[in-house]
Amino acid sequence: MDTLRFDSTSLEATEEFMSRAYAPMRIGGRPQGTRTRVERTATERISVDRLALDYTMAYDAGVLNRVTLLSVHSGTVVDTTGGRHEVYGPGDSFLITRPDRPYTGAVHAARYTVAMFDPALLTEVAATGARGRGPIELTGHRAIDPAANRRLGATMAFLRDHVLTAPDAGELVVATAVRHLAAVTLACLPNTAMAEDGHRLDSRDAGTDTLRRAMAFIEENAHRDIGLAEIAAAAFVTPRAAQYAFSRHAGTTPLGYLRRVRLDRARAELEAADPRTASVSATAMRWGFAHQGRFAAAYRRAHGIPPSASLRRSGV
Incomplete structure (x- = not known):
């Protein structure tokens, strides 16, 4: 686990740090009281940051190449990317930008959490995945409803407070929690998997042979970082077929098993x-x-x- 801390009242130092930690960016204005504090905990697949800015900071940033989620605790964050004007306040959890696009906006005396992870995780944990559909992509920034917004924020907080900071958290704990955040992100934010008809499935793939192969794989690999994608691949079916097989013949789910x-x-x-x-x-x-x-x-x-x-x- 890697950690770092940044605490400065220099806008120049803050701009340099933010450009290294996130994406190349320019910070606008020269306001008074410019203290910035950042605490980061990171692994190979995810970083989670706590940020506190005591002033208004406008930014114009480059491509992140990561799924970047924000959860606001106080103050406001305004997203002006592509002509939008979305204002996020305390309790809002959202996607700041798509991984392949630059972003602009402003932070107004805010405390917030940022979680960043590899976009490939979305496809790995997706419950759909019929052959040839390609990577799963997020298509919206706000959660689909208030309950989804709360769930996304709570999951980010749990990862920040109880997993990445736990002194004895092993590789399997962290990997499982990161997969869970990716799965919750798909459940809470609009994405291409939601738009697909998830019931288009050859029912022959959900038979007892699939169940047997999947169970054998789980029992042999439970000590490893595995998820739905790996279980389905080992059974030679789509993730949804694996889910149907467990539901029909075992009364549970692959991850439940x-x-x-x-x-x-x-x-x-x-x-x-x-x-x-x-x-x-x-x-x-x-x-x-x-x-x-x-x-x-x-x-x-x-x-x-x-x-x-x-x-x-x-x-x-």
Whole structure:
């Protein structure tokens, strides 16, 4: 995990930093009280920043080549890209620009979070994906409804506060959380997958052979960073066919089955561990569960006991 902090009252230094951290940009005006604070946590596939600007900053920026989401906590952000005039205030979570386009606007004494990730993740986690349809692209900036707006903001906050800052967050936890953010982005923002007819599917692809191949792949690879795209590819079908196969023949989803397998592996690990040196939180992290309360609740639903009971039963 990489971290950096920037704190300056110099507009020149801020412009140089912003151009390195985001995209080449020019910052307009010379206002008073120009303090800028940025805290970044980043991995290879995502960066999440907290920003605080005590002044009004106009910007004219280049192409980001990343899906760039903003969630405003105070103040306002005004998007003027391509002649638009969209004003975002506290509680708004949105796409600042498409990955392949420059953007312009202004930040007015705002505190906000920025999450940036590789656009390829959208296609990787997409629930559609019939052969030859090409990459999934975002087509709108605002969430499709207020509930989607809240969900997108909450997911960004969870990644920022509970995953990337967790001292013992392993590769699997971070990768799972990043995939989840990409999936939530597709569920909350307009995109090309939403416009497609997701029911155009040869039902033969959703049979028990598909289910068997997918389950075998999950069981052999639960310790790895895998998602719907990888599961479907291993079963030689589209992601939607894999979903239908699990729904029709197993009463769950591919990711639901993956979660159950990981819960089973976590139980086996806890039961075999020495309670004097092992911990429930470390085991949860190792199997991709960043939120301890949710892990405990899911574990109890799956196994009928809390995870701590499995660890105590393994006592010497």
